[in-house]
Amino acid sequence: MFKDSWTPSVDLQEAPAPSTQFDLPNKGDQVRGRRNITEDVNGNLICNLMPDKLEAGDWRGQADKVNLAEESLLNKMIRHALVTNRNQVEVLQADPTSPLYSVKTFEDLRLTPELLKGVYNMGFNRPSKIQECALPMMLAQPPQNLIAQAQSGTGKTAAFSLAMLSHVNPANKWTQCLCISPTYELALQIGQVIEQMGKFCPDVKVEYAIRGNRLLRGVKLQAHIVIGTPGTVLDWCVKYKFIDPKKITLFVLDEADVMIATQGHQDQSLRIYRQLTKDCQMLLFSATFEDSVWRFAERVVPDPNIIKLKREEETVDNIKQFYVDCKNKEDKFMALCDLYGCLTIAQAMIFCHTRKMASWLSEQLSKEGHQVAMLSGLMTVEQRAAVIERFRNGKEKVLVTTNVCSRGIDVEQVSLVVNFDLPVDFSGNADNETYLHRIGRTGRFGKQGFAVSMVDSIHGMDIINQIESHFNRKIRKLDTRNLEEMESMLA
Numbered sequence: 001m002f003k004d005s006w007t008p009s010v011d012l013q014e015a016p017a018p019s020t021q022f023d024l025p026n027k028g029d030q031v032r033g034r035r036n037i038t039e040d041v042n043g044n045l046i047c048n049l050m051p052d053k054l055e056a057g058d059w060r061g062q063a064d065k066v067n068l069a070e071e072s073l074l075n076k077m078i079r080h081a082l083v084t085n086r087n088q089v090e091v092l093q094a095d096p097t098s099p100l101y102s103v104k105t106f107e108d109l110r111l112t113p114e115l116l117k118g119v120y121n122m123g124f125n126r127p128s129k130i131q132e133c134a135l136p137m138m139l140a141q142p143p144q145n146l147i148a149q150a151q152s153g154t155g156k157t158a159a160f161s162l163a164m165l166s167h168v169n170p171a172n173k174w175t176q177c178l179c180i181s182p183t184y185e186l187a188l189q190i191g192q193v194i195e196q197m198g199k200f201c202p203d204v205k206v207e208y209a210i211r212g213n214r215l216l217r218g219v220k221l222q223a224h225i226v227i228g229t230p231g232t233v234l235d236w237c238v239k240y241k242f243i244d245p246k247k248i249t250l251f252v253l254d255e256a257d258v259m260i261a262t263q264g265h266q267d268q269s270l271r272i273y274r275q276l277t278k279d280c281q282m283l284l285f286s287a288t289f290e291d292s293v294w295r296f297a298e299r300v301v302p303d304p305n306i307i308k309l310k311r312e313e314e315t316v317d318n319i320k321q322f323y324v325d326c327k328n329k330e331d332k333f334m335a336l337c338d339l340y341g342c343l344t345i346a347q348a349m350i351f352c353h354t355r356k357m358a359s360w361l362s363e364q365l366s367k368e369g370h371q372v373a374m375l376s377g378l379m380t381v382e383q384r385a386a387v388i389e390r391f392r393n394g395k396e397k398v399l400v401t402t403n404v405c406s407r408g409i410d411v412e413q414v415s416l417v418v419n420f421d422l423p424v425d426f427s428g429n430a431d432n433e434t435y436l437h438r439i440g441r442t443g444r445f446g447k448q449g450f451a452v453s454m455v456d457s458i459h460g461m462d463i464i465n466q467i468e469s470h471f472n473r474k475i476r477k478l479d480t481r482n483l484e485e486m487e488s489m490l491a
Helices: 068-078 113-121 129-138 156-167 184-197 230-239 256-261 265-275 291-300 329-342 355-367 381-392 432-439 458-471 483-489
Strands: 034-039 045-050 088-092 146-149 177-180 205-209 225-228 250-253 281-286 305-310 319-325 347-351 372-375 398-401 414-419 449-455
Touching (some): 113 156, 113 184, 129 146, 129 305, 156 177, 156 184, 156 281, 177 184, 177 230, 177 265, 184 225, 205 230, 230 265, 250 265, 256 265, 256 281, 256 291, 319 329, 329 355, 329 414, 329 449, 355 372, 355 398, 372 381, 381 398, 414 432, 432 449, 432 458, 449 458
Parallel strands (some): 146 281, 146 305, 177 250, 250 281, 319 449, 347 398, 372 398
Antiparallel strands (some): 034 045, 088 305
């Protein structure tokens, strides 16, 4: 881990092997109540929320909000390999008359032997879809600007890390490549990729412009690559002048959608951009291409090539969808127990709206003898990753979670997803995107999956109708007290 006593530069030849152990902030101090994480007699991890005060009937409180930066970090930490992405890549070139190049092997990129060795040492056998199109543009001469849509797990971090390492001239003892990321944890993740990929490039040095890394005043950095967060990078360029921004020839802005959703980061990023020369190559990456992201991208990336993902319709054909009519949370719990008794379930994920409900449900399921793990926004990202890893390894059969776990987690053995609370937006209408992400945790890799939603009010039934209308797919009613009907419908 990186402490205040860091030396200004990291020699890539001596860089330690990447680790996912970070000193992440303890978020328990930001909420009312105490967090108790323990293990039961079987070694099962249990996280219990013990609020200072619980009002009677206060089970429909504020939803556990999803932090985009934390979600991105969690996905990076729990993914050990590239994800399979069925989406097709659409390329829009700045110069439509220019031939479009793509590569099928890393040898086609004519990398140095040291970099090629580093790529294969990381376990990459062939370029991913986005790497096939993006890397030729990133490495082109003269340099080309790029705006690319890419989620975690597509290989985009490795792609722009490779571009930075290829771009560096080790003989020039100043910063040539600058990369900014929304949080220091995400910046560390990028740095780990660069360190591992540049393992056989002894002359290339990297520095971290993040909190806790303090340099001596008046020092001019000799690190070739600097990765950091917008505020610290801006200080290093303008206030302390550790970096000469006019000498930066490659600028990478990662997680643009997360960046502009974080207070102050958009303005800081723009101020950094204005310090750079017009000839500086600009690479911008974002998981989503909403209007706000486009407006931001257009301000910092002139004359770009654009890589977009053609979104295929997410299929739920192999997921059987049902709803159960209930009266209250106790009735929903009984229906859940009936359902669990009927199905042969490998593993199940159960989604709740609030931390309070997730905590209550976890306790009830544990009393029934189920091996239960729980995830909520009260836990640090590192703790969440550890719980997910245990769930993946089958040490817990049931994962009770809020929306902090609604996307990005692929566990092949999940055969049942339960919406204990229906997904709704701030207006109380159906949150169709979250519904799709939730039920998409089952039926992975072409297997049969089941998704069951608990309905305990007229408004809840209206939510089901909205979801049916949006996806143009019937959600069938299930009577969990009728064993014969359940067996026929769930067969």
